[in-house]
Amino acid sequence: MPDNVQGPGTAPIDRAGLRADCANCFGLCCVALTLTRSADFAIDKDAGEPCRNLQEDFRCGIHTRLRTQGFPGCTVYDCFGAGQKVSGETFGGQDWRSAPQTARQMFQVFPVMRQLHELLWYLTEALSLEPARPLRGDLRRALDATEHLTRLPADDLAGLDVSGHRDEVARLLLRTSELVRATAPRGKKRHRRGADLIGARLRGADLRGADLRGAYLIAADLTGADLRLADLIGADFRDADLSGADLTGGLFLTQAQLNAARGDAATKLPRSLDRPAHWTG
Incomplete structure (x- = not known):
């Protein structure tokens, strides 16, 4: 963007x-x-x-x-x-x-x-x-x-x-x-607004179109997860692993959320945001 x-x-x-x-x-x-x-x-x-x-x-x-x-x-x-x-x-x-x-x-x-x-x-x-x-x-x-x-x-x-x-x-x-989110591929769209997903194992998860507003994703494993079209407003990504995750098109994502997370060179980001300096790769 x-x-x-x-x-x-x-x-x-x-x-x-x-x-x-x-x-x-x-x-x-x-x-x-x-x-x-x-x-x-x-x-x-x-x-x-x-x-x-x-x-x-x-x-x-x-x-x-x-x-x-x-x-x-x-x-x-x-x-x-x-x-x-x-x-x-x-x-x-x-x-x-x-x-x-x-x-x-x-x-x-x-x-x-x-x-x-x-x-x-x-x-x-x-x-x-x-x-x-x-x-x-x-x-x-x-x-x-x-x-x-x-x-x-x-x-x-x-x-x-x-x-x-x-x-x-x-x-x-x-x-x-x-x-x-209604434009996301048909199927079960996860509604996890405000959910406790601390430390959740979501490696490779298909979270397209998911409602993750205010979700607690602290230290969650989101390696390779697909978060396109997911609503991420207020989601807590502290120490979450976003290595290889696809966040392009993720809704209402901020730089602060990315800065709080971990990621790598393979993490796909919206054009409006920068890759944090402390990320690996």
């Missing part, structure tokens, strides 16, 4: 702004979020407290060594471009160090913007899917409404309750999923 997708009668939608651009962000994910000492993070850190690895230029001092230094959780986090939006647009390029009076509100706005940008990522993908053509009007309106919310002033964003809007978008994405 290219960065710019276009449906009939619509203007091109730019996905570049939905990718993290750390060079134009004030290290917001390294400050605004809470870290809990675990297998994912080597330290405890309160929200609003800069990570000890954050440098004066807002860059991570161990970026290329995060996994070996005990911070694999950082490598799987994705802000969907919310960081640069808050830094450059909402606060007009004024950073929290030089303008400390903005810090508290900036850190409140960032997670709200992150939710909105995640919705934009899903809606943009939905608009590119041919089977969802009957929903394109609704999808476009939802995307425009979400984009409008991202342009609100900082005061409004800080107090924004995203949950209601997110629920509306989720229902629309579910209808999109149903239309797309």
